[in-house]
Amino acid sequence: MAEPAPAEDPVLTAESLTAGYNGVVAVAGVNLSVSAGEVLSILGPNGAGKTTTLLSLAGVLPMMSGRVTVLGERVDSRRPYRMVRRGMRFVPDDRGLFPSMTVREHLRLARRRPDKNREHLVFDRFPALAKLQSRTVGLLSGGEQQMLAIAMALLAEPRLLMVDEMSLGLRP
Ligand SMILES: Nc1ncnc2c1ncn2[C@@H]1O[C@H](COP(=O)(O)OP(=O)(O)OP(=O)(O)O)[C@@H](O)[C@H]1O
Ligand SMILES: [Mg+2]
Numbered sequence: 001m002a003e004p005a006p007a008e009d010p011v012l013t014a015e016s017l018t019a020g021y022n023g024v025v026a027v028a029g030v031n032l033s034v035s036a037g038e039v040l041s042i043l044g045p046n047g048a049g050k051t052t053t054l055l056s057l058a059g060v061l062p063m064m065s066g067r068v069t070v071l072g073e074r075v076d077s078r079r080p081y082r083m084v085r086r087g088m089r090f091v092p093d094d095r096g097l098f099p100s101m102t103v104r105e106h107l108r109l110a111r112r113r114p115d116k117n118r119e120h121l122v123f124d125r126f127p128a129l130a131k132l133q134s135r136t137v138g139l140l141s142g143g144e145q146q147m148l149a150i151a152m153a154l155l156a157e158p159r160l161l162m163v164d165e166m167s168l169g170l171r172p
Helices: 050-057 080-086 103-110 119-125 142-155
Strands: 012-021 024-034 065-070 088-091 160-163
Touching: 012 050, 024 050, 050 065, 080 088, 088 142, 103 142, 119 142, 142 160
Parallel strands: 088 160
Antiparallel strands: 012 024, 012 065
16 A cells, blocks of 8 residues: 655645746746655756756746745745755755865765764765865865765755756766
């Protein structure tokens, strides 16, 4: 017998999402639904609107119309921290790191529970980061920065993870 679906499943929905900049529409009529455990890829050529869609889903860019829910709650771009509290993490295409801070400081910031050190999980996945912990982030290569950005999101043990340009700068 099937388990009853949790109240927050699907973890992400968009209905008729329209988004853009300064009143100019960049993407229109986006409908999608992501269930727990599911992976969804958004593919398209440069300028197709992938980043615009993700920014709206994450509540960074106010949507022009439509309805988006994240982890059971309607997205409100005036309060993006609410989705973060519920377990959403978003890695933007510019990675959102602090160039003058070290790798170690970033990883400490990202821990969801300060008492629980789960950084070994990150180093299992990205062994290169282990040796770079004292390095200032502005001195990392693009790929190393990408590893750190994804590592920070994973350390937070997210229930919904959205990554713009997941493999940017990473070798296969
Ligand atoms: N800040 C902005 N202000 C105005 N227009 C923008 C802005 N950012 C993007 N656009 C425009 O919105 C459209 C969609 O861009 P978007 O960045 O979402 O594309 P993308 O699919 O992520 O492309 P890429 O593969 O190059 O990352 C493009 O026509 C782009 O020129
Ligand atoms: Mg993009």
